[in-house]
Amino acid sequence: MPASELDRIAAIKDPYLLLKAATERLNAAQQEVAELARLRRRVIQDLHAQGMSYAQIAQAAGLTRGRIHQIRHTGPAPEGAFLGTGTITIATPLKQDAIKARPVVAMEDVTASKRLEDLARGYGLAVELEHVPLGGQIDLNRPNLIVICGPRLSPVVGRLYESDPVLEWAKADDGPWTLHDRRTGTVYRSGEDSTPPASVDYAYLGRLGRPDGQGNVLIFTGIHPQGTLGVVSLITGEINTLWGQVAGDRFSTVVRVEYDPESGEPVTAEPAGPLYRHQES
Template identity: 60%
Template sequence: MTGEVERIAAIPDPFELLREATARMSAAQQEVTELARLRRRVIQELHHNGMSYAEIAQQVGLTRGRIHQIRHGGPAPEGAFLGQGTVTIVTPLKQEAIKSRPVVAIEDVTGAQRLGDLARSLGLEPSFESIPIGGEIDLNRPNLVVISGPRISEHVAQVLAQDRVLQFERASDGPWTLVDRTTGMVYRSGQDQKPPRSWDVAYLGRLPRPDRQGSIIVFTGIHPPGSLGVVQLLCTRIGDLFNEVKTGHFSVLVGTEYDPDTREPRHVELLTPLHRLEDN
């Protein structure tokens, strides 16, 4: 037995032993899942770079059939785009205009649920929490996906301020806009145009945590339909995004045309290239 198993086996309290054994099994299963994901990704990359399954198998002492099986089974490599193990999806509470109660935008609820389903399909375990009124939140944690912008949380605003290329900025007449500093292009939500139209723009990025000990995925539309558009993008094109940026720091602007009645995305597109934060 390993030292950890021996330690747990020696616990005299049977209920404590059960708790420890269960927790250790959960952690071990997450580790097995992430190792399988990593193994599949490496085989995929080697094969893409020109090695045959037989050549890979010869190098690592497995059969060609086993290498082929690993390549096409197990957790998808692109799951690493969201994180490892348990991914925490965070949505903001907002002040209700009439009764001043804390509420969550329906698009944020829907988006979080769909993102949770995506995480499960990629072999990850989603958990959910909210940014309270006032915007106080601990961002120095692993595997956070935060659906919020600078207006809701000063903590999130400080993370977003690290991006020198794509930035939130208030227009002179009041509404928030998104600005691409490389081109000078200013993107304004369709709701804030005259005449208004059913189109929104959103920010999506993976940025350093405040403690610089990890990363956070942050995205938000200028209005809630833009956030739902980012979720649509992730659910349909996460493989493409992962292939381009892996787990590195990046940012991009996303445009969403949506149904004016249901506010569901009709068409989602990238408005800018994927900017590498290291290149800012």
């Protein structure tokens, strides 16, 4: 902490304001330390993957070989940055209760956000939860934002999906939502909306550019709730692979989810087609 910042906090006369300011600054400093530790591990892994030995990395960095080995095994794992850095925000949509006409959150969305929160905290990330309100208005121009929502519930989120250069949400002629790969021409339709029905759903997973062009938003949802749970299952099991494929860049893919017809829980979750890396604007 810069001496001037420490002096500013120490000079606060009101003890309650001092306590609040010191706590907030300490939390921010702890997050910064965690991200620096993550960055060190990432650099060492990248250099080693490029062919350098740990001894060579140590010599070039002016550190001992033992210290390099210690660094690569301590601190948050680099792949956690797939979700974001510091404090991430997970937003799930409110829906209109069909009977009592009050705002509610779908149980599957609650489950998905809780599992994602547990995963993020395991990587040393702080997590804040919020809702996309009825009507769908949400500020997407924020760092480290994860949105679990489809285009039907939010025009704002719908416009974000429309920025995807390859994949799109489209309604089938008979009404159900589908996912369409414009590059291959493939249409992904949920098994629930097919004849005969099947315990298979499809979901969108991507990182798209914020409307203000100053960052990205990680966004996903299933055609039906089972697909949403499947995306979380995929991220949880394959976050290291996903990070290796796209790191923090923009991308999108369709996820195929087979689920238990009784519980709705995912049995398998895997990419249904290519994982597209988008050209940064």
